Amino acid sequence: MxxxxxxxxxxxxxxxxxxxxxxxxxxxxxxxxxxxxxxxxxxxxxxxxxxxxSPGFIDLHTHGAGGYDFMDGTVEAFLKIAEMHAKHGTTSLLPTTLTSTNEELYSTFDIYKKAKVENKNGSNFIGLHLEGPYFSFNQRGAQDPKYLRSPSPEEYTEILGSTEDIVRWSLAPELDGALDFGRELCRRNILPSIAHTDAIYEEAIEAYKVGFRHITHLYSGMSTITRRNAFRYAGVVEAAYMIDDMTVEIIADGVHLPKSLLQFVYKFKGPDKIALITDSMRGAGMPDGPSILGSVKDGQPVIIEDGVAKLPDRSAFAGSVATADRLVRTMIQVAEVPLVDAIKMMTETPAKIIGIDRDKGKISIGMDADLVLFDExxxxxxxxxxxxxxxxxx
Structure with a gap:
């Protein structure tokens, strides 16, 4: 048939x-x-x-949707999130964690395995993306500060040994032990990604040399030009443009980045080096009002308004409520990017970044039949x- x-x-x-x-x-x-x-x-x-x-949309960074978060600790949450994202054109996604206790992390690993087997009506699960806990305190954003720390071989070796489903790990490369950790991730064919970081340009270069080839949500939670002892230093934002082969991802919801920055990233990195991501929390596809970032049990209260999630004091964004179709629409209608390039950044480029481009990301004979129909x-x-x-x- x-x-x-x-x-x-x-x-x-x-x-x-x-x-x-x-x-x-x-x-x-x-x-x-x-x-x-x-x-x-x-x-x-x-x-x-x-x-x-089009090829099916591929989201490399999402925490939830439809009132559920991947940290909720239930198979139902995984399945409902997958179904909600599928309604918006996503055929493959990386369930993404937040900083948490290791017990929550191990529970998420177990639930992921069960949910992957039961997932029949939603987006494919193509592996796990761990976001944290190895982040800079100053660039933590909405990540819970009580869990932040530097990587230790004893801890991350135990975590890596507990599952084979991790395909990506976001961390700050300037932390003590981070470069050795990046080398270990590369040895296991896991993508180390620069995130929530105060690294200066030179530290970003060293990270790239050991295998950090991707930058998590460019402009969000990262360093740019700073002064230290009166001297200026370039940061991770500048490194993203200076390192030609560095790939980036952007939250193209029209809120996290305005039109000018969307156009700037597109002009200087191009569709071959940019992945569009939702970075969505449970509020994606839900009405405005109070919500929770992270698990229902231990998450942080947030407010959904103006097309984005915010901390209650409105001092910072707390994740997006975007879906993949909104990202593509924003790049076309706001950033004035050609349709085919917007689609490439949501399909072929993320497939290459995560290493699944032999099967997904293009409409070609022999590729997986992950497809999406949409109007103008x-x-x-x-x-x-x-x-x-x-x-x-x-």
Missing amino acids: GTIIKNARIIAPGGKIILGNLKCEEGKIVSISQEELLPSEKDTIIDGKGSYL NINIKMTVVNGSVVYNDL
Whole structure:
């Protein structure tokens, strides 16, 4: 049994848009043609009605959605988050933790394994992203300061030994022991990412040399030009642009970064080096009002208003409430980026950053049938994960 999507504007590799038809079988794309594809008796036919057909969106950094957080400690939370993000075009995501006790962390590892097996109606889980606890106090943002510390081999070796599902770990490279930790992550094929950091440019360079090839939510929680003893030093923001091969991610919700910075990042890094991320907390897809950042049990109170989550005193943002379709829409309508580049930053580029680009991120024969149909305003009409329709609003 296969599925044919006909009459769609297919966003193909290289930025080409073709009006055509696509067929998938057993979770893979098996045919793409501008000519009519003849169905078998068992094939399902879907009329795209001229909508855009894109690779499924890939979110490398999300904490929750739909009133749930990955730190809630339940399989239900994982599944509901996956379903909510799928409604907004995300077909693959990295469940992301916050600074917490190690007990909470180990519980999250166990629940992830169970949820991955039970996840049939939402976005794929493609591994875990640990955000913290190895962060700079000054750049902690909404991370709970009581858990912040420097990495120790005894601790992180135990954590790494407790699961094989970690694919990314965000940390501040200037902390004592951080470079050795980065080397160990690379040895295990885990991506070390610079985050919540006060590092100066020279420290960022050293981090890059040992394998820190990515920067978490550029501009949020990181150093820029500073003075120390009257001398000026460049920071991580400047390193992001100076290191040509450094990839970055941005919260393109139109709030965390204004139009000018969205355009600046796009101009100087380009769509091949930028991933769009939601960094969403449980408030994504929910109405304005009080909410919680982190687990229901031990999280911090926040307020959702103005399209973003804020600390109660409104002194800082506390995560976004964005969904992937909003990111793409913002890049097109606010940052004035071409559609194909906005899609690339939500599909092919994040797939390359996390090392899954042999299977995901492009519409090509043999690739996973992770697909999304949307209209001119990036309203999601259908989401397909591994060849199965998980959301349909056609």
